[in-house]
Amino acid sequence: MTGKAEDLEDLNVTVATHLLARTLTRALRATGRGVALLATAALSLVLFIATTLATAFLLLGVGVLLVPLVTTLVRRLTGVCRALAEASGVQIPTPYLPPLPAEPGMVGWVQRCRSILTDPATWRDLLFLLLNVVVGFALGLLPVTLLVYSLEGLLLSAGFWMLMRESGVNFWYGLTPMDTWPHAALGALVAVVAFAIWAASAPGVVAGHAHFAAALLGPSERSRIASRMRHLSETRSDVINIQATELRRIERDLHDGAQARLVAIGMKLGAATRQLRTNPDVAETLLVDARNATAAALEELRCLIRGIHPPVLAERGLEDAIRAVALESPLEVDVTVDVPGRLAAPAESAVYFAISELLTNVAKHADADRAGVDLRHEDGVLRATVIDNGQGGADAANGTGLRGIERRCASFDGTLVLSSPMGGPTIVILELPCALY
Incomplete structure (x- = not known):
């Protein structure tokens, strides 16, 4: 009985240590992002002034050259802010309208300048720069200040207050004079409370800036429509080429x-x-x-x-068609299917040929002897996962096969995600939004 109690106590200590380490790691990372936010606040002030002056110089003609240059720097800074927001768990899509073709020379500069000035995201970026000078500075400074303040109190309470008194300096920590050991103990308590507040609040404070950035740096309805139209145009061209x-x-x-x-x-x-x-x-x-x-x-x-169009696909559906491909493969292929229904014929055909080509690529290039196919439909999305035990190192940029599969999926608003570290395993995940019938 005593042994079980000791094991339970050890388990509780291990869990508590793990949670403490995880909390401190998250708080330290958030504080690091806070330091980055301080830098973005300073740069926001510089770029806001530069953008304002470049826009004012449009009346003199010089702004036609300055606005595209300054806007490039602004969009790089806002890109950094989106990356920081993503690290806090907030995704911010790029909001800018697709650039229009520009002619060479001065006419091209005028066209680019006009495109920038008519993009609503440009003016939202400018508003973000102005507000980020205050918001970014305050939210970035708070975690850093709490951490430094708590560490300062712990150092003073550990005995540094005696060195300061010997130097003739009367130091107060908070509302406590650091002149005796009882006061030092009280200061240590204040420092521990400040440290706990820092550990608990730092991720939330930085996440608050991420939501603030999302409100101004996210895409507008116009940019969403333009992005959607561009995607449809590209996928239509891909479909025609295929x-x-x-x-x-x-x-x-x-x-x-x-x-x-x-x-x-x-x-x-x-x-x-x-x-x-x-x-x-x-x-x-x-x-x-x-x-x-x-x-x-x-x-x-x-x-x-x-x-x-394989007859087995038309007659017996996607599951039996994939199993037929697996049986014909020279590899040992495990197939798991959880699709309670039929897809539209074009989607079925796209998934069938994508998986067939992936298995063919594995047999030819992966140096593998086993592969697995997992096919399931959840929340209106068909997800197909193909994994092999080959040598890895696959890269969609180095071949036309994976790019072709990616384009085939994109024509159905689908995505392809590839993970193929050297030494394997290679995992390919296809996702197609589609309904069953």
Whole structure:
């Protein structure tokens, strides 16, 4: 019984130590971000003045050159503030309207200047700079001040007050004169309270600045619509290119495969017709060759049809189609599916070909012997996860395969996330928003 009580006590101590270390780590990181906020507050003041002067100089013509330059610096600073907000758990999408094509020379500078000045996010950035001088300074300074104040009290209470009295300095910590050990103990208590307040409040204070930044640096409705239109335009172009590539592949396969075999069959049948009366044995051989060529052409047409839209996908659904791909793979593939329904045919086709290509890439390039496919539908999103035990090091920027899959998913507002450290494992997650029926 005593042993169990001691084990429980050790467990409680371990949990308390872990929670304390986690709290202190979060508070230290938040204080570091507070120091960064102090720097952004100082830069905000400089850039606010610079932007105001550059805008005023538009009347003199010089502002046409200065506004784009200063705006670039402003947007870099606001980008830093978005990164700090993201570290506090607040995501702030980029709000700027897509840049319009600009002509070279002075005309281009005027066009860029006009584009900047007509973007609502530019003026919201300017308001953020003005307010961040006060808000960023206050919220960034508070965690730093609390930490320094508490550490100062702990150092004084540990005996530094005696050194200061020997130097002839009467020092007060808070409302307590640091002249005797009882007063030093009271000062230590105040320092511990200040330290606890710092540890508890620092992350929240810095997160408050993140929400303040989100209110001004987030996208407006106009920029959301413009971003959406740009995304639709890009994905539509990608879809058209993918369709054109598929049509060219089908045309090439028909021309080089089935069409060539059908021409050969016609020639063999013609030769057999000419040999039928004079040399029946040769005619029979030609007919057998023609029959074999017909079977080969039929198999090529079936393969081509499977490449366009596999019959198993249309007849039995995505789960059975993925299992069929897994069975045909040279790897040992584990398939887990939790999709209680059917998707729209275009979405099913996109997921099927994406997973099929990923497994093909694993077999060719990953040096793996096992792979896994997990397919599930939750909260209106289809998530497909493909993992292998290969050598890793995959990079979407170094090949067209993953980029093609990414574009295919983007046409359905989907995303592709790749994790492939050297040595493996490689994990690819596809997410497509879609409904079941």
